[in-house]
Amino acid sequence: MTQPETTTDHRPLILATVGTDHHPFDRLVDWLDAYAADHPDVRVLVQHGATRAPARAEGIDFIDPARLGALMGEATAIVTHGGPATITGARRAGRLPIAVARDPELDEHVDDHQLRFIARLDRARLVRSCCSQQQLTATLDKALDQPADFRIDTEGTDGASSTALQAGRIIDLLTADTPEQPPIPSAEAAPADSGWPDVTVVVPTRDRPELLRRTLRSIAAQDYPGRVISVVVYDHDDPDVSLATAGGDRPVRVLTNASSPGLAGARNTGILAARTDLVAFCDDDDTWLPGKLRSQVAVLLAEPETEVVCCGIRVVYDRTEARRVLDRTAVTFADLLRSRLTELHPSTFLIRREALVGGCGPVSETIPGSYGEDYELLLRLARRAPIRNIPEEGVRVLWHRNSHFSGRWQTISTALRWLLAQYPEFRLVRRGFARVAGQIAFAEAASGRRGASLEWALTTLRAHPAEARAYLALAVIGGLPAGLVLRTLHRRGKGV
Known part of the structure; x- marks a missing residue:
């Protein structure tokens, strides 16, 4: 990829960007080519992404963000597709974007959300929308002739603009194509034994000394060449x-939680104490299978852009075992809104420490009771980039009849309501919203709060009438023991 050079070309610049979507946007490139051919006194630069390069205008596939921002500041006019990030960038540069939405009927996008989004912004006068070549030509002519009409105050993140653009970013996240399921890099293709990075495994613990020692032995037994x-x-x-020697040749450090009391604070104490680029989680009652760590690190070595890798689990409950392996290798933010994907268990997480310390932030310590802190962390990580998953068992997860959250129904209900408040995107994914609302209904029923449970059950059914959790909550209201429901589900490796 060649970046556009700074030039002494003093012609007015029209900068056009079509984004990075894999669908071709030949229609817009053809319009800009025609404009460049008819206006040799104007410099037309097109960032064309996966679309074929222009024939008459200048073309470049991708432009790094810093250079793109500089070019937007130089441009007389900016033409964009319907992507919220590009529109936001143009407005921050003080330019009124000239927007051409991708049309799904022309195979330019997966659906019509850009058409709807641009129409909304055009009505709010946040962009100038064009839907034909003639309209684009006339608009560009006007921008060159009356550039002041296409200048704006750099308030592009305020008020109505912020609301509209944030809505667009949410829509983009929820309607983005499911990424192709890339193959998992082989551990055999990774470096020689001396080239494997050090890994810190954070193990929070409380009142489980024997299980904890078993967990540490499984970590020490990894067939991982690095430290x-x-x-x-x-x-x-x-x-x-005395645990300092429990890992054999693998070092063990023993700390006391220096953050907020609870699981989230304990995890963060370990993250902050880590001095390695890679951090893994393991609960004190789970055990790793020998090849777990090696296969995950191989993915991060092969893919510098990947921040977190998970794997499958085997759930052990009351002398029964159930295999829980997700049959995909990439998981998006939208995937996680639709489903918790419990196969992505925290004891499988391997994360770049920088993603937690300098990126999306550490484990949230504000979630009531730390319930669901692992899921909330996955949501934040997936907003940044898809999560990678190895569709093989790597961890044996022990479920208890008397787990930490057994009977803490009000804590569970409060934490789930907190989650819905923190992530309004759930309201745009009816199935995902109904799933969480149904969990709240069940928790309220199990705690004996019939009125609240009935209200949440009805909310669930209005969002998604087929959501089974609502009917389980109604059954508990009617007298079915909540514990019996949980034990039956747990024997199948499932939960509410």
Whole structure:
């Protein structure tokens, strides 16, 4: 990829960008080519992405963000597709975007959300919309003749503009194409033994000394060539310093939770104490299978843009075992809104530490009771980039009859309501919203709050009449023991 050079060309610049979508946008490129041919006194530069390059205008496939911002500042007029990020960038540069929406009937996009989005922005006078070559030509002529009409104050993130553009970003996240399921890089293709990076494994613990030692033995037994350091973080418990030798040749550090009490704070204490680029999580009652870490690190070595890798699990409950393996290798933000995807268990997480410390932030310590902190972290990570998943078992997950959250129904209900408030995007995904609302209905029923449970059950059914959790909540209201429901689901490796 060649970046556009700074030039002494003093012709007015029309900058056009079609984004990075894999659908071709030949129609817009053809219109700009025709304009360039008829206006040799104007410089037309087209960032064409996956679309074929222009024949008459200048063309470049991708432009790095810093250079794109500089070009927007130089341009007399900016032509964009219907992508919210590009429109926001143009407005921040003080330019009124000239927008041409991709049309799904012409195979330019997966659906019509750009058409609807641009129509909305045009009505709000946040863009100048064009839907034909003649209209685009006339608009560009006007921008060159009356450039002041296409200048705006750089308030593009205020008021109505912010609301509209944020809505567009949400729509983009929820309607983006499901990414192609890329193959998982082979661990055999990774570097020699000396080239594997160090990994810190954060193990929060409380009142499980025997299970904890078993967990540490499974980490020490990894067939991973690099250095693995276990950081055991004690929460509401006195630390056992004798664990320093529990990992054999693998170092073990013992700490006390220095953050907020609870699971989230304990995880963050370990993250902040880590001195490695890669951080993994493992609960103190789970065990890793020997090849788990090696296969995950191989993905991060092969894909510098990937920030988190998960894998499948085997759920062990009451002498029964159930295989839970997700049959995909990439998971998006929209996927996680639709479903919790419980196969992505926190004991499978391997994350670039920088993504937590300098990126989306650490584990949230504001979630009531730390319930669902792993899911909320996945949502934040997936907003940045798809999560990679190895569709193979890597962890044995032990479910207990008396887990930490057994009977803490009000904590569960409060945490789930917090989640819906933090992520209004759930309201745009009816099935996903109904799933969480149904969980709230069940928790309220299990806690004996019949009125609240009935209200949430009706809310669930209005959003998605087929959501089974609403009917389970109604059954519990009618007298079915909540514990019986959970035990039956757990034997199948499932939960509410």
